[in-house]
Amino acid sequence: MNWPMDWDEIRPKPAAGAMIGENLETLSVAELEARIAALEGEIARVKTELEAKRRHEDAASALFKR
Numbered sequence: 688m689n690w691p692m693d694w695d696e697i698r699p700k701p702a703a704g705a706m707i708g709e710n711l712e713t714l715s716v717a718e719l720e721a722r723i724a725a726l727e728g729e730i731a732r733v734k735t736e737l738e739a740k741r742r743h744e745d746a747a748s749a750l751f752k753r
Contacts, residue, residue: 704725704729705722705725705726
């Protein structure tokens with residue numbers, strides 16, 4: 688039996704999370720607030736990783752400067 692094609696199954700799935708440069712006009716206030724919270728969380732996560740890498744670099748530099 689031939690079933691009709693479901694376009695939702697073949698359409699590419701949207702990327703998870705916020706996309707930089709994405710059109711914001713269609714988002715509600717709640718969606719914009721959630722987006723800001725998610726981005727702030729991601730910024731904090733990146734800053735934590737950056738600090739860890741800087742500490743690692745500093746430790747390596749101190750070790751090799753002896």
